[in-house]
Amino acid sequence: MPELLTAIVDDHPIVIEGLKTLLANEENLRIVSGFCKGEELLSYIENNKLDLVLLDITLPDINGIELCQRIKQLSLSTSILILSNHTERSIIMQAIQNGASGYLLKNSSIDELRHCISEAVKGNICYSKEVMEIISRPSKNELQGVPRLTRREKEILVLIAAGKTSQMIAQELFLSPLTVDTHRKNLIQKFGVKNVAELIMEASRQQQL
Amino acid sequence: MPELLTAIVDDHPIVIEGLKTLLANEENLRIVSGFCKGEELLSYIENNKLDLVLLDITLPDINGIELCQRIKQLSLSTSILILSNHTERSIIMQAIQNGASGYLLKNSSIDELRHCISEAVKGNICYSKEVMEIISRPSKNELQGVPRLTRREKEILVLIAAGKTSQMIAQELFLSPLTVDTHRKNLIQKFGVKNVAELIMEASRQQQL
């Protein structure tokens, strides 16, 4: 059995080095490279074979979830294992949807990491214990999923979060304050919340801010 | 020169292991232990000598900043180096105020880490390059620093963030709605914001939520 050619993508050099040394003793694994940026991995993949990628969600250039998709476009045979701090159910699901074979939190144990790697390369989908729990019990807030906001709504959301009133926003965007009120109302409705306080809370929790 | 007895505190086992192996070759360093929880370190320190602690801000039990203080209370001779992802100027300053000898971001290079360790144990304060920049240009929002909230204020802040109105909060806490309004007013004033939207935004940005 040949060694699995593996790359690590994480914006923390310390984590990359850590993973490298941690996995150095694995028989069937060969860490060929570590990257801080997503683009670096993509250009590597264009010229080299890769069996496995350990991938972070938060990267300086591209989002890890989009990166999943692009890796799979370039090389369908490459397995992807997400190693992230994000505990949002929606993010986990999106990652899997985009081709990841597993999802681990960074605070998972070394054994879990080893186990998930071996499952991933076998072609199975594998989660760490904590992630499994997150997937299994969707919290009330997450039941209706992440609301898709229109461009205008996003724009107004950030202005609300900046403490601006409907009048101020209206002036800034050359709109009627009544229109801004409508968008505000729609935002509150889309997020399923009662008022701006909860709106901002939810939006920032969901990384929409 | 004797070896520096060093401990690592981080909620990510992978980071702990990574740092351990990364620093294994350092001549003057001896990693004696790694902990995921703050309390574990504190009880260790009560019985053992430690020269250096590499410390994360986000921990499952105690806040890293408070932990700084408590480490210094137990053992003034122990140097603390913060290794965190938080780029908030206020958090960095608080850490230093509470006795840390340096602050590194997790995405800093291995060389920076080595350099800061050597400076810290010499008794100097040392920051990674990026952190240095953050310290040097205080953003507008951060000029007045993190407001210290009272217990009641914190309590009411989370209820506001949950979308509750003053009346609802008053009922829940067996207070007059007018009292809740006063606390609300004080929160807005302490944070230097215009309304709850901005309040929740700031509070969540500052990890006070």
Place this chain on the structure above:
DNA sequence: TTTTCTATACTGATTTTTAGGTATTTTAAT
């Protein structure tokens, strides 16, 4: 081309928040 979605704007009524104070009682610290 018809339908759906987005962005726009309005009415009217009600609730909530915000801004400007003041003031008393607990609780904690010196």
Place this chain on the structure above:
DNA sequence: ATTAAAATACCTAAAAATCAGTATAGAAAA
């Protein structure tokens, strides 16, 4: 024992947000 801080409560009035609707023009998708 004194002082300072925190928690409590109130007043008045204006500003803003929320609820519950309706409606229309333009863009995008079916």
